[in-house]
Amino acid sequence: MRRPLLPALAALVVVPALRAQTPCTDWRMIVDADGAGHEITWEVLDAASGLPVASGGPYMNNSSNVQLVCLPLNAAYRLVVHDSGGDGICPGGYALEDPSGERVIDNMGNGCTYGALSALSNNLGFTNPIGPDRMLNSEPQSASCSRLNYLSNDFFIATPNPAVNAANGDGYQFWIFDPNGTYSRRVLQSGVVYNGWADADPNDACYLRFAWFQTNPVPFNVLLNIAVRTRINGVFGEFGPVCQAMVLPAAPACQSTRLVDHPQHPDLSCGVTRSFGGTDQLHAISLAGATDYRFRFVTDGGGFVRQIVSGGATITLNWTTLPLSDGAYYDVSVQPSFDGGATWCPFGPVCTVLIDNSPAAAPRALPANAAEAPRVRTTADGVELFLSAACSWRVLDVQGRVLATGRSDGGGWQEIALRGAAPGVHLLQFAGPDGPQSLRFLLP
Secondary structure, three states: OOOOHHHHHHHHHHHHHHHHOOOEEEEEEEEEOOOOHHHEEEEEEEOOOOOEEEEEOOOOOOOEEEEEEEEEOOEEEEEEEEEOOOOOOOOOEEEEEOOOOOEEEEOOOOHHHOOOEEOOHHHOOEEEOOOOOOEOOOOHHHOOOEEEEEEOOOEEEEOOOOOOOHHHOOEEEEEEEOOOOOOEEEEEEEOOOOOOOOOOOOOHHHEEEHHHOOOOOOOEOOOEEEEEEEEEOOEEOOOOOOEEEEEEOOOOOOOOOOEOOOOOOOOOOOOOEEOOOOOOEEEEOOOOOOOEEEEEEEEHHHOEEEEEEEOOOEEEOOOOOOOOOOOOEEEEEEEEEOOOOOOOOOOOOOEEEEEOOOOOOOOOOOOOOHHHOOEEEEOOOEEEEEEOOOEEEEEEOOOOOEEEEEEEOOOEEEEEEOOOOOOEEEEEEEEEOOEEEEEEEEEO
């Protein structure tokens, strides 16, 4: 009577062993929950079988969450987010990042726009790994890879791929989709095409103009994701990371902007270290039609405020009156003007910038005596910090947002409460007698 049980017992042993041999990489599912976090769940489905390979939730109310998901390589997947209350994540949202931090679905800050279910239409999804092609971040039109003020005559630009040969009919396929599933459109720009751009440009196919959509046009005022992939010798690659985008029916009366905050952007200016008095610069997100940008630097809780006007979205950190101080942290915001400075739009979000005039403007070496070296250890409510000298400090997340500030008397361990901080890599910055220093640590 016991013999029939043997195959089942063997299966229980063999199947996990086979799964363990499948190479996988760690992806990150990020969820900013609303006041009903217990209603939020999600699952990643295998695109071929429709079976779940990972899931998460529910969550604590009003919490920020990061969960690692190990997805097998060389496969395709779908992400489905559920809200049992039927009112989405309002306010809040979610995003899915690959192992290098590139987002393949970005619905952050957009949770109020769906009900019980958020997923791409037509059972579409993503691959592991994603492709290398991406949007061009260095152009003023897409300075942050999260531009929410496109007009229909604007261009979205792919980074030129040297393997694309227009004479062979190679090109770029753009994918514009709503993470909530209300819209999906793929457009191939191949060869030397006319789309309103100078068609003498060998990279003409890199430019996509929204106004040229005749069928299934891009919807206005909807948060969209845009990705791109190449077609070379008739073969499509995989889509690369997404950028958030929104197309407006008309330019808003007054727009706000901020320092460039995309981690992969070459002009990243949020949460960075810069020197003052030389050629170092900060870059704001450029807005179409803006004539001037006013940069505001605040420190000491508002005890010091310096505003500088620039004729472009970049400012060089070098002036005489009220200069910035070495070793100080500044909260920096930007406001644009569209009429030569006669009137100004509101200041945008704040970013933290550290001024360090040391030769390399980089984290200093730790003390030779390990017992005196700065150290961080996690606790149930946050972290404990050890500093051997009196100094001020700040804790920032990977986006440069300040989570906590304070001052150490150098007397030993000091407790820092970080309740609600998302798991992942964080940065401790402190400025004492030896100058500015930085120390990375991981919150589990």
